[in-house]
Amino acid sequence: MSDDDDTGDEEATPTVQLGDGRAVEGAPIARVAARLTWPQTKSDILEKFGDTDIRTPDGPESLATILESVEDTYFDRRQTFVAAVRDVVGREPVATE
Numbered sequence: 001m002s003d004d005d006d007t008g009d010e011e012a013t014p015t016v017q018l019g020d021g022r023a024v025e026g027a028p029i030a031r032v033a034a035r036l037t038w039p040q041t042k043s044d045i046l047e048k049f050g051d052t053d054i055r056t057p058d059g060p061e062s063l064a065t066i067l068e069s070v071e072d073t074y075f076d077r078r079q080t081f082v083a084a085v086r087d088v089v090g091r092e093p094v095a096t097e
Helices: 029-034 042-049 063-068 078-089
Strands: none
Touching: 029 078, 042 063, 063 078
């Protein structure tokens, strides 16, 4: 088969619109949690991602500021960390521009 063959695959693939294009400031907490290996201490998380802005219902907030309100100093699993952060910031939808 040559590069000149037109198989029509381009026409058969539908285009999917992902969202309406509005920007959301900050990183999802799940993305930050996925970049770490578990278990982690609070100090290690702060060293690696403390300056990262996290999406919250009230707008972006630094992870360091959020973790100041968390009493736990050790997170055995990703789910434990995510739950602790969501207990502080809430579970409401994140505001867009």
